[in-house]
Amino acid sequence: MTTQMSGGQAAIEALKAEETSHVFGLIGSATMEMFDALYDAKGINFIGVHDERTGTHMADGFARASGKAGVVLAGQNGPGATNLVTGLSQARAAFSPVVSIAGMLAQGHIYRDAFQEVDQQSLFTPVTKKTWTAPSADRVPELFREAFRTALSPRMGPVQLNLPRDVLSAQAEFAPMQAPQGYRNMSVPAGHPDQIANAAKLLAGASQPVIIAGGGIKNTRGHAAAIALAEALNCPIVTSPGHGDAIPFGHPLNAGQMGPRGNAVASRLVKEADVILALGTRLGFNATFYTYDNINKDAHIIQVELEPTAIGRFFPVTLGIWSDARTAAQQLTAALAGLADRQRADNWTAAFQAERRAFLAQRDKDAIETNPTQPSGLFKALRAVLPQDAAITMDAGTLCLQATDALNYWTPGSLFTPLDFGLVGFSFACGLGVKCAQPDRPVVSLMGDGGFGMTVSELSTAVDHGINTVTVVMNNQCWGAEKAYQRDFFNGRYIGADISSPRFDELATLYGAKGYRADTLAEVGPAIEAALACGKPAVVDVAVDPNALYSFRRDSFKHRGG
Incomplete structure (x- = not known):
């Protein structure tokens, strides 16, 4: 009919x-x-x-x-x-x-x-x-x-x-x-048995293996499969940039985000590994800058990718496996169980875990908890107050760039960033979409004052539809990334870098949302707790030191792989 x-x-x-x-x-x-x-x-x-x-x-x-x-x-x-x-x-x-x-x-x-x-x-x-x-x-x-x-x-x-x-x-x-x-085909390819067997042998013979978990693990919620494989090898897992939530923060084999924008511990692992399993990652720009400065040139690379044209695109690989990352991880774990003669990277992993514990302790110790608020102090305050089940959205820009690996992602599927597009003005709106998909979950969006100024009109959307997210505006009164470039590479000849904004907490109130202000670091935690509990869309305007400008980690460029 x-x-x-x-x-x-x-x-x-x-x-x-x-x-x-x-x-x-x-x-x-x-x-x-x-x-x-x-x-x-x-x-x-x-x-x-x-x-x-x-x-x-x-x-x-x-x-x-x-x-x-x-x-x-x-x-x-x-x-x-x-x-x-x-x-x-x-x-x-x-x-x-x-x-x-x-x-x-x-x-x-x-x-x-x-x-x-x-x-x-x-x-x-x-x-x-x-x-x-x-x-x-x-x-x-x-x-x-x-x-x-x-x-x-x-x-x-x-x-x-x-x-x-x-x-x-x-x-x-x-x-x-x-x-x-x-009519829709939802099946995904599995790794060819011969390739899986060869990859398992390479991993079993490695003394310093590392798994890089990328979007192929995160987007399929494949963390359990990746963790089972890492536990079978007793080897560390690092996450590719923007996917720091691919593996739960609390797992003892999780080293955090690698690459020039990641942390030094995870980055060192990839620079020194003898076998690298790239599990659902392209090894692209944000992970490697397309150079061996950020990945060991002498390592055997096993790359698992759902997109066949991504395999070996940026780095030669020893083995390329066209497969869904989660499926391949399960296959590799099964193949390793059948190998009688295999080595466990116990010394490598024990050394990494000690370094990781020291790094996390030092991260807290080095946080600058003075006023005006410094980024490291702000991130420590956020680590203390954010719920473990929170979904966190990020903007581009240097403050969010630092936060990506400075926060703890306890739950897989909890970090949403612009990734390789590097878009300013993304986070607040993205958070509204995340909240619509997961209404019972706390959603916290981090932005600079420039990015929030681009998208502040969507406060009406949040209020009109009862989409109760919390937006933390890290207000440093400048376009921080560009100002840092002008400072570091153009002799501080600043043009167009400084901006002015209204008090975003007061603006939020005019829109019918709730607004909170944190002029000092001590006010950050209570303001965010109040925003999470207020039952309305909320904005927390945090005054951040405009002189606390951030560029890349300098050690990102020191390593030379030959």
Whole structure:
């Protein structure tokens, strides 16, 4: 039996068939047929935003936290659509399954310099896995199915669906919508048995092995499989940058984040290991700077990747295994159990664990607990007060860069960062999306004052929809990363680096949220505890020393691998 509907109604029916619970978006005249149908879609919670870019970050955070597709709807073509580009570029860098939908001018008006005309098909193609423009109303369900399937298929990523006005308004006959269970392939590849056997032998013969757990472990919640493998080898696990939550902080084999932006203990392990198991990581820029300064040139590298083109792309590998990282870890653990002659890296691991304990103790001891508030003192205060089950979102910029490895991630799936896109203005909006996906979990978003100033209008969204996150604004009155570069490499010739802002705690109150101010370090903990307990969206404005500028760890560049 078929049903006659408009293309806009069919679009909403397609979202319902995909079991969509949230749509983030900004209303616009180009998609009124969709919004009218959405009015009756009681199972879909529409979160009206103030900017399409931040709506995309919310969909991104929702997708990462839920494991489902995040949906964003730009109601207007032209400027409404172009505002999506930054958010989709961010989602692409994070391999986040965002389904982005935008209205588009009527097909009969294309190439006529029509109102708000832009070539959306060309615009979105470079920043998505795939972009479609629906040619007719009857094709709408088909393209929605393909959009969701593409976004959620390995490697996951954002997609764009452009819906012309005449397509949304046209009537057509539609068959019942397909449920995703009927057409979507969710299986993942396992490692070839011969490659697994060879990799197990290499690992079994290593005296200084290390596992690098990347997004392939984090995004599949594969920590248990990675830990079982590390325990079988008694070897340390380091995490790739931005994935410090891939392994629970409290596990004794967890060394923390490696690389030029990680901690010195984890970074040393990768520089000195004789066998490196890259488990679901590309060994990309933030992990290595693409140089042997951050990875042992003489090590045997076993790289496990779901994306075959990533294997051996940046560094030659001894063994490349095309597989889901969690599955390969389970296979390797089983293969090691069958090896009678294998070495345990007990001395290597015992030395690492002693160094790790000393590092963590020294981190607390070295924290500067004076006023004005220093970053190290702030991070120590945050470590003491943040709930162990908190989801933490980060912005780009040097304060958040330091915090990424200065906080403790007790629960896998608790850290959300811009990753390789390095986007300022991401964290607050991402946190709103995470909270929609996990409403019972505390969500804390860290931002600088510059980044929060970009996105502060979404406080209305948080208040209107009761999305109760806590945003900690580390207010140092400057663009810290750029000011540090100007200090270190341009003789302190500062231009455009200093900024001014209103008191964000007072601004939050004007929006109907709760605002807290921490002018001294002693006020930080109580302010965050009060914000977490207040039952409203909250902003904690923390005054941070503007002279506490941070560049890369200098030891990141000292090592030379030959």
